[in-house]
Amino acid sequence: MRTYFLLSIGIFVAGSLAAQSREKAVNLIKPQEYFINSYLNLTGQSSLILEVNLPPNTVRWFYTVAASRSKESIRHAKAQFSLFAQLTRIIDKTGTAAKAIDLLTTPPGNDYCNVYLLNSKQDADAFNKEFSIKSYGFHAGCSRENYVSGTVEVAEPAFLSGKQYLGFYNPSPIYGISMVVEVAAVVEEENRSNGWTAAEKEQLYQSNRAGFIEKRMLGQLTEQQARALYDCVIEKITAAFTPQHLATMAGYELEKAVNGFTNECNLALGLISSPEPETADHTAIPVITDEDLTGFWESDGSQFQFYPDGTLRSTTAKDKERTGTWKLANNRVRIKFTDYQFTLNLVELKNRRLICEDEQGKRVVYRKGRN
Secondary structure: HHHHHHHHHHHHHHHHHHOOOEEEEEEEEEEEEEEOOOOOOOOOOOEEEEEOOOOOOOEEEEEEEEHHHHHHHHHHHHHHOHHHHHHHHHHHOOOOOOOOOHHOOOOOOOOOOOOOOOOOHHHHHOOOOOOOOOOOOEEEEEEEEEEEEEEEOOOOOOOOOOOEEEEEEEEOOOHHHHHHEEEEEEEEEEEEEEOEHHHHHHHHHHHHHHHHHHHHHHOOOOOHHHHHHHHHHHHHHHHOHHEEEEEEEHHHHHHHHHHHHHHHHHOOOOOOOOHHHHHHHHHHOOOOOOOHEEEEEEEOOOOEEEEOOOEEEEEOOOOOOOEEEEEEOOOOOEEEEEOOOOEEEEEEEEEEEEEEEOOOEEEEEEOOOOO
């Protein structure tokens, strides 16, 4: 038993370490044209604020800008903007955008603009719209002055969440400029298994471990046996239920599920013996076939439609309609939906009445309807 305990812990730790994060590019602002007047022009604006809404788990983001006095030149440059597409290709090839700034190509530009990564919403509000007096705070390393074209990477932790603000300013006193701007972020996504990340599994494991082991020991199991049993139960819970489904389960539903998984794990680990065969009367139950089960069945508050191809439709009083699959063997039907599965023991089929037992031994009677 000690060997199994060490092995199970090793598998759990290895599985957690193997669940590495992956990156994905997210398009925030598609290539867009803007016009900014000269700062001595009394009409229009000589500056522009762009609000950048960063998605959760952003690890870095980029903005590309090109400026020109010629609208024709800037439209030609716009056709060459591909920040999002380039980031996607780099991540697909290397798995990360950590060194993407060295691989990105930049569209041409031929005139100057100033670009500032502003420190806050207050600084964005204070960004002077008529003159170049810097009465606002900005991140110098991620800002550019007299910039013709290029791509800037933002990876400072203070600028990787929420709303960020880019301020654009035309430094020319005479000429207006046209610009194209594109913004894309790189987010980190963790691999999931049945909806679970490694961190979520670990949280579930640690938050319930001590209470479960203390409850199950009670002089019946050694500490090693209790831990092995707990590892097995957690594996079954995370395989049978997604985090979303588990969060919606009532207390009694969760208790039934845990008890059922505990019985299965006790048998699998040899902690209890297999149940004795049923009495002679019970073993005399005729074998129920797929043909017997195929069709429409209903009980108080629930309905099942078993199709010959192994698919089914279920409707309950509380849940919306579900679809899944079914498989019958030895008078046990295994029903599987996308987010959970269970087994019904078929006790008796007589006069279009089917008596079943769920995994906790509760009996349910179904009546066969007219198809």
